[in-house]
Amino acid sequence: MVDSTKDIHEPVVLDEIDRRLLEVLKSDGRISNAALAEAAGIAPSTAHVRLRSLQDRGVVTGFLTSIDQRSLGLGLQAIVGVTLRPGARQESIVRFSEEVRNLPQVLQVFFLGGTDDFIVHIAVADSSAIREFVVEHLSAQPSVASTRTSVVFDYHRNGVAASFQ
Amino acid sequence: MVDSTKDIHEPVVLDEIDRRLLEVLKSDGRISNAALAEAAGIAPSTAHVRLRSLQDRGVVTGFLTSIDQRSLGLGLQAIVGVTLRPGARQESIVRFSEEVRNLPQVLQVFFLGGTDDFIVHIAVADSSAIREFVVEHLSAQPSVASTRTSVVFDYHRNGVAASFQ
DNA sequence: TTTGAAATTATCCCTCC
DNA sequence: GGAGGGATAATTTCAAA
Secondary structure, eight states, rough: OSSSSSSOOOOOOOOOHHHHHHHHHOOOTTTOOOHHHHHSSSSSHOOOOOOOHHHHTTTTEEEEEEEEEGGGOOEEEEEEEEETTTOOOOOOOHHHHHHTTTTTTTEEEEEEEESSSSEEEEEEESSHHHHHHIIIIITTSEEEEEEEEEEEEEESSEEEEOOOO | OOSSSSOOOOOOOOOHHHHHHHHHHHTTTTHHHHHHHHHHTSSSHHHHHHHHHHHEEEESSEEEEEEEEGGGGGOEEEEEEEOOOOOHHHHHHHHHHHHTTTTTTTEEEEESSSSSSSEEEEEEESSSHHHHHHHIIISSTTTTEEEEEEEEEEEEESHHHHHHH
């Protein structure tokens, strides 16, 4: 008996074949089923069922396309660390963070326990757009105590983690 | 005449159709060519040519699979900020950073201009694995002056930026 | 460049091992 | 749970506008 509405995280058991499939898919999400099957040493029909199972079990949460941001006119990336005011209301923080993560400049948001309360990874056109982003969307917020902006000189990605639920 | 060996970044011109294709592909890298064509309002054969062109021009740099790290037994994510010693030799920094970004725990590395010289996004099994990672792979390095570790409580991703060449 | 249509492949479901 | 086979549907190429 499997519950189809799983809001909580139930343990997932992956065997060697699953891990091989994931290893291939990690860096080639658009590989054909036939090629995926061959890479994992199984029949195409089996690979097909396996991949569906990985999606159903929530192991594979989606397929993404890596896009060169410069081509979109967004040649500059930055990391902005944000510290919130100690007295900020919980509900206003939640609303604020949801606004931030839906802004078009935002690639990723990390909510942290530590010095910064969260950090935002953005891609923008130029340095004035960074300042504009920070002033308009972060500093202007009453919940925000301070921000620290760092320009991204180089960036490397090994894999893509799923957004938390 | 197009140079196939483009090491430098040449300007890319995207029209409205290209942008529509990218918007769809961004969050669904495995969409079928037929569905992609319909979403962009063009013929499947055109969508096919267009997508190939986007790849050839370096706009689309790859297709990735978003994987729930918890399923892999990596239930904890952290951000580690690293400051390098002012006197560290350039070549040792380069070698070190290349080692770090190839570690299996590492999801992303950002090289920054600012307080931290770079930050590392990792996924590990538990808190002792965080400590192990920092001690073994970061603090032990002679180039490293200090590190600051923050646990990731929540994570959200809007899109995937290409790794810098 | 875009398209429609043809040739080739792949997907997907069903059945059997 | 994995593999085979076959109907369906997709991708890819190409000629033409």
